[in-house]
Amino acid sequence: MTHGTTRRTVLATGAAALVAGCSKSGDNNETGSPATASASAASIGKELAKTSDIPVGGGKIFPADKVVVTQPKKDEFKAFSNICTHRQCPLANVSGGTINCNCHGSKFHITDGSVAHPPATKPLPKKKITVEGATIRLV
Numbered sequence: 229m230t231h232g233t234t235r236r237t238v239l240a241t242g243a244a245a246l247v248a249g250c251s252k253s254g255d256n257n258e259t260g261s262p263a264t265a266s267a268s269a270a271s272i273g274k275e276l277a278k279t280s281d282i283p284v285g286g287g288k289i290f291p292a293d294k295v296v297v298t299q300p301k302k303d304e305f306k307a308f309s310n311i312c313t314h315r316q317c318p319l320a321n322v323s324g325g326t327i328n329c330n331c332h333g334s335k336f337h338i339t340d341g342s343v344a345h346p347p348a349t350k351p352l353p354k355k356k357i358t359v360e361g362a363t364i365r366l367v
Contacts, residue, residue, distance in 0.1 A: 273358060273365035279305070280362065287322035287338055293366055294318075295355045296327050298338035305359055307366070308341040308352035327352065 276297060282288050282305065287298030289310050296310045296319060308327065310319045317331035326335040326344045334348035341352035356367040 272360075273367040276357070276364045276366050278362050279303075279359060279364060282364070285325060285338075287327060289319055289322065289327075290366075291318060295357075295366055296322065296352075297357065297364060298322060298327070300339040305357060305364060306339065306341070307355040307357040308336070309355060311352075312348055313343075313350040313352060314346075314348035 274293065276290055276293060276295070277288060279299075282297050282299040284299050284302050287296055289296045291310065294310050296308050298306045298308075300306060310327075311317070312319055312329040312331060312334050314329065314332055314334045317329055319327050319336075320330040321328050322338060325338055327338060327341070328335050329348070332347050333345065334343065335345035336342065336348070336352050337344045341354060343349060343351060358365050358367055
């Protein structure tokens with residue numbers, strides 16, 4: 229009989245610990261734990277630049293983020309992959325209304341990423357950005 233009582237005590241203690249652990253975890257998620265707050269902040273996207281950093285009629289390449297952001301017209305922002313669709317070289321610069329690759333001379337329009345000059349035959353893939361006030365974020 230002593231064996232049964234010890235076993236019950238162990239099971240009851242374990243069950244109580246399990247319930248306490250589960251309810252504590254549930255409480256944190258319901259009140260906005262740091263993990264929930266981080267997930268909310270991450271859904272906004274990474275800040276790339278200020279709108280004033282992107283020249284009208286030009287753009288800026290962000291190599292670490294593999295994106296190029298352009299401003300074809302005032303307050304109109306576009307974003308594309310910064311990898312050339314010809315031979316996957318990183319794009320070099322933005323000038324003269326095109327995004328330029330130095331590897332083989334391909335050029336892409338800043339307005340839509342379409343090919344302006346071969347040898348590339350495919351447009352640059354679009355990237356999603358948001359503009360919040362004066363901040364451009366990569367989504």
